[in-house]
Amino acid sequence: MTKATFPTARPATRDFVFASRRPAIAVLAVVVALVIGWIPSDCSAQTTGMVEFFSAGKQHQGMALVELAHEMIVLGRDGSIHSVDPRKGNNVRRIRDAYEPMPVTELRNQLRAEYGPEYEVTSTKNFLVVQPKGRGDRWPQLFEQSHRSFTAYMTKRGVNVREGRFPMVAVVFPDQQAMYREFRKLKIDVSRVAGVYSNESNRVLTHDGGHLSLIAATVRHEAAHQSAFNSGVHSRVTDTPKWITEGIGQMFESPAMTSRQSGSRASNRANTDSINLIRSTLSDRNEVHFYKAVVQLIGDDMLFDSDKTVDKAYAVSWAMMFYLAERQPREFAKWMNHTAKRPAFRNYEKADRIRDFEQIVGLNPLDFSKRVQWFIESL
Template sequence: MLSTSLRVLPDAFGALAIAAAFAFLLTAPDSAIANGYQSPTGPRPVEFLINSQWQTGLHLVDSSTESLIMAKDGWLHTVDANKRTENMRPTSERYQPASAMQMRNQLRAEFGRDFDVVATQNFLVVQPRGRGNRWPDMFENSHRAFVEFMTKRGVRVRKGRFPMVAVVLPDARAMYAELDRLKIDVSRVAGIYANRCNRVLTHDGGRLSDIAATVRHEAAHQSAFNSGVHSRVNDTPSWITEGIGQMFEPESLAGGIVGSTHRIADRMNQESIRHLRNTLSLNRSDDMVRWVERLVDGDDAFRDQSSVHTAYAVSWAMMFYLAERDHTAFADVLHFTATRPPFENYRRGQRRIDFERIMGIDTVTFANRLTRYLNELP
């Protein structure tokens, strides 16, 4: 099932500038956040006017047209450069992320009486009234399985400073109306993860089995970006982010079945492996070499409708192979991409150099081994 994981960005800012907010909150010491971060070159507390109300936030970066600010609930807002004087002002108020209770009250006010806001250890789940614990359990179990999976493979996992928010609308029409309200332009999706509001959005208008894989994919993105497995201050290759999302689509993985004693078929993304077997010639590695090199070098395949499904499937295969056969390289590639210098464009040639250094082999050898591994799978 093809998923959509949106980085919803104000036009004047690149993904790296937007991402600084979340990375700051993940990595800054508690004292820096509690006391206000006053570095002249870093985020600093301001008051800003949004929806006719003054709020306190972190002023992250300016462009020639806008200023980017993170509110206490983790949302990202912009102030027009021509209105900075009247709509943004310095403050001595300390910046503290909103508490779970504050965010829960905000969500209740935002969605009204027709929705419950259910709190779990790591989530606030907005859902139509009377839905019980099905959705909260899915999100919470998916996150816990994600943390367990990564930890067992030596990946560093941090605890985010904001509760993660998942919004379940009553049906697809209501979901698209909410996406329109948030100015997110997508179609034909069962759910998305949008980083501007740091929320997963989906709907409850059909059989859960029909959309569950997409929800688990998007929940994995949310877990990864909120736990520091992926960084929001740098340019992470899409084969890594989408490969992780694809890995957690199977119910067994998201449900916590991650040990080596379980059948590998339970951990496989069956849709991805079927697509590869139907699309690529796996009895020789030429096709895989071309795809591995295309994904390692850039992200264009994910923007091309004629190649996007194969891009997702090959990304799954690459990350699944590393997770199953080479835990060290799996952890190393995630650690490296999460700690690259911020605000730096990840150039095509450098991506190839870094990949081959981390893997200890060139892309052709990697693709050959990957092809043999896929042929061994049940």
């Protein structure tokens, strides 16, 4: 694959990011990071053994995914990705144990030791939430409800959803300063954000020191990424167009998506920020601009690469995905299931993206853009 498939950081003013700790790493290693959560149900039978290694001064165990002369990419038992230098003889030792994901109790103890006595680890059915002591169940409930709403919404529309292989971890810091200290420790290079989903650690990191509604929207957006990649809605070994991954993240920012209101009118579930941006810059008076944005997003990810166009990329991606999910749910499910099952480690070329879209959705980009725009105007 010639390019990384992860969504890039949103501009600082947007307060959302899907972050990789090592953005400059060789493409092969970035692609391998997609494998978190993509371990077959019979992985222990398929894997002959594990490696034991040291990373950040700690001993870990995991399964080697890629072995090069100068770098070994290892999937840890907690679902995290590690880069190890095999040339350092004492750094890697092969063990005969079969690979198994870390049990929840073991991971909980590891998190307690990692974050110290000022934090508590609260468990839900699908999450381990690390938070400052005394914060109650607000954040655990938000993460859990976000995931349940995500799986329910997708399942209702026929999208293939499976159980994740690893407990999902979310870390809530007491304030922005504490969160950024963690970013520096993990070498996550972002600024002025309210939270991230880190693909290497497979964790959502946020803080409890800002405007509650903004932080909650951040959590829902980043938790949607985490849920999608841990439940197989997005594949970690295929090149998924960004308008799909980020359109899904945008969809779940709305508080109605994680409340009982999600069963009512589509307008209640709409992302108002995206609607306002579309209406102010891509209204019916500028129909050609909306069409061009749709066509480009279907074919490539370039609109996400520039500060001048990234806001438009997020807004139009939301409109495209929300229209499909609400008005063409069968095609929405076919499209999601198709992108999740594409051949592993193969770049999704522009011509193939356009062809597949037209075949699955049943519309050419022009007719599709008109329907999306009419739908958005009706909300």
